[in-house]
Amino acid sequence: MKVLITDNVNKDCGEILSQNGYEVTEKAKLSKDELKSVIKDYEILIVRSATKVTSDVIEVADNLKLIGRAGAGVDNIDIEAATRKGIIVMNTPGGNTVSAAEHACGMLLATARNIPQASAQMHQAVWDKKKWMGAELEGKTLSVIGLGKIGREVAVRMQAFGMKTVGYDPMLPEEFAAKMNIELLTLSETLKQADFITIHSSLNESTKNLICKETIEIMKDGVYIVNCARGGIVNEFDLAEAIKSGKVAGAALDVFAQEPIVSDNPLIGIERVIMTPHIAASTEEAQVKVAIQIAEQIVEWKNNHRLNGAVNASAIELAQAPEVKPFLSLSEKLGVMIAQLATKKPKHLNVWVSGDFLRKFSEVITAAVLKGFLDVVQEGDINYINAAAMANDMGLDVEQRYEKENFDYTNLIRVELETEACKRMIGGAVLGAKELRVVMIDKFLCEFKPEGQILIYNNQDKPGVLARVGMALLKRGLNIASVALSRDEEKKEALTVISLDDTVDTEVLEDIEKVDGVFSPRLIKV
C-alpha cells in the first residue's frame, strides 16, 4: 500500500510502515492544490494538525482507504466526507495526553504568575518587581471544560497545587468524575464558579465559540482562561475585549482560530495574554509515541482487521467478531432481497433484531442490511462505513430496534421496507453455526436458502396454480431447485417461493403474471 505523510511526523512512523512493506512518501508542507493533485495515488494519508483534509481533497482521493492522524484532534479532517467515501479515519488516543496536559498546567502557572512577561522584561534588563503581582492557586477553583483524557490529567495534576477541581463534560458519568475528585456541574455553573478555566474539549458544533461575550459575562471578575484545546472554541475578539476591560485577568493560549497566527489576531500585543504556537504536543516523547502508535494501528488494521483509534468505523469494528459473520452475510442478503421485493421509492427501512446474542450487534447488522439494499438500488461503492450516510442522502429513514418477539428462533433479523406503494418484510435466521435461511416473508412463515435466482409470488390458495407456474417455467426450460409454500387458510392466500437452478430471463415473469391466481411475482437475484 502507498502511504503519504504530509506533516512533520516523527521518522519512526515511516520506518515501521516501510519495514512492513508499505511504500512511504513524505511530503511536508504541501499546498491544498499540490495535495489534491497527488492524493489519488495513495491508499493511506497520515497528517498532524497542519494539513487540512477537506471535502474537496477527499473527493479526488479515489484510492484512499484510511486517514491517520498522528495526534488527538481530528477537526482538520472532514470526517463526514471521509465517511461518505468509506474512508476510515483514525487518531492516536492517549499518545500525546501527558504532554498536552503538562503544557496546559504550565500555561496555567505561567499566566497566574506572569512568568513569560516578566522574563521578557528581564531580557531587556528591566527589574519591575511591583508590576508582576500574581495570583496563588491554592484554594482556588479550577473549572475544566472537557473531561476527556487530557482534561482529567490536568485536573489531577492541579489538585496537587491545592486547587478545587470542578468541570463540565456531557459524556462523563458523575461517579467517574467523583472518583477523580472532580465535581461535575452544568456548563453555566462551571463557568460561574471558576477562578481559573482550562479548556480540553474537542472542537465540534457544541464547542465552537463556547467562550464568547455571553459566557464570559457569567464568569467571576478576574478569572483566568487557558485554552490548549482548539482555536475556534474561544472567540478571540471577545476574549481580547474582556482582558482589556479587566473582566478576565489573564489568558494563555496554545491554539488559534487561524494557524499559523496572523498579524491581525486581536490578542497580539495584549500584555496579559500568553501565547505559544500550538506546541502542547511538541515533546520528543509525545511525537515518538503518536508516530509509533499510528503506524502500528495501520499495520494492525491491514494484517488483523483491527480498528484501534478509528473514529468513524464502529460498525466495521463490530463486524470483526467471527461469530457475527454469518449474521452479516444473512443481513446483506436480506437487504438485497427486500430491495427487489418492494417497488417504488423507498421511504422507511426498519431493522429489527431479536435474541440476546444479536442485541449488541444491531448497529453493524443495520449497516450490513443497508449495504445489501444500497448495492441493489444505487451505484457506487457502499461499505459498512458509508452505508448509513448514503441511505440518509437518498432520503431513506432508517430505524434499528431490538425486539422481544423472536418467532421461536434463537436469533432473528427482520427487515421491513415501506415504499410509496407498499410495505414488505423479510426475516432470516442462521441455523446451526452458519446455515443461512430466510424464514418469513410478510405474514408468511416459509423457509428457504437465500441464494441464486428465486421466484416469489403471492397466489390464491386453490388447486392448479403451482402446476401452471411449473408449466410456464418448463416452457422456458427452467429447472426447479426447491419450493417453499406457506398459506393463510382463513384468507385463502398463499406465498410461494421457487428457487431456480438456471439463469433466468426476466421475460418469464410476463408468463407467470398471466397465470390465473398469481399476484405480484418477483424474480430475485441473491
Ligand SMILES: NC(=O)C1=CN([C@@H]2O[C@H](COP(=O)(O)OP(=O)(O)OC[C@H]3O[C@@H](n4cnc5c(N)ncnc54)[C@H](O)[C@@H]3O)[C@@H](O)[C@H]2O)C=CC1
Ligand atoms: N494543543 C495541542 O497540541 C493539543 C490539543 N489537543 C486538543 O485537545 C482535545 C482533547 O483531547 P483528548 O483529551 O485526548 O480527547 P478526548 O476525546 O479524550 O476528550 C475530549 C472530551 O471533550 C468532551 N466534549 C465534547 N463536547 C463537549 C462540550 N460541548 N463540552 C464539554 N466537553 C465536551 C468529550 O466528551 C470528551 O470527553 C483534542 O480534541 C484536541 O483538539 C489534544 C492534544 C494536543
Ligand SMILES: O=C(O)C(=O)COP(=O)(O)O
Ligand atoms: O493532537 C492534537 O490534537 C494536537 O493538537 C497536536 O497537534 P500537532 O500534531 O502538534 O499539530
